[in-house]
Amino acid sequence: xxxxxxxxxxxxxxxxxxxxxxxxxxxxxxxxxxxxxxxxxxxxxxxxxxxxxxxxxxxxxxxxxxxxxxxxxxxxxxxxxxxxxxxxxxxxxxxxxxx
Numbered sequence: 001x002x003x004x005x006x007x008x009x010x011x012x013x014x015x016x017x018x019x020x021x022x023x024x025x026x027x028x029x030x031x032x033x034x035x036x037x038x039x040x041x042x043x044x045x046x047x048x049x050x051x052x053x054x055x056x057x058x059x060x061x062x063x064x065x066x067x068x069x070x071x072x073x074x075x076x077x078x079x080x081x082x083x084x085x086x087x088x089x090x091x092x093x094x095x096x097x098x099x
Contacts, residue, residue: 003094017076022071024066033059035059040086041076050076052074055068
């Protein structure tokens with residue numbers, strides 16, 4: 001079995017302190033993320049149900065700004081802890097030979 005895929009920037013990008021109702025996030029660096037890919041924003045509270053998944057509506061690599069397909073339902077991050085984003089989409093091809 002062969003598993004191949006393009007190396008992706010799946011790292012946890014720092015998104016700063018994000019407020020409830022926000023739909024834009026400025027990252028700490030340029031990423032190779034694309035429109036319609038999913039990102040996860042893990043909770044920064046003790047309530048695990050506040051983890052959110054959104055699709056990327058737009059991305060500006062010049063300003064490192066993501067626009068999400070819908071606003072955030074919960075705040076992420078605080079003065080002592082920046083929020084993180086994780087790319088959920090992967091580009092993997094699995095192949096094999098019969099026999």
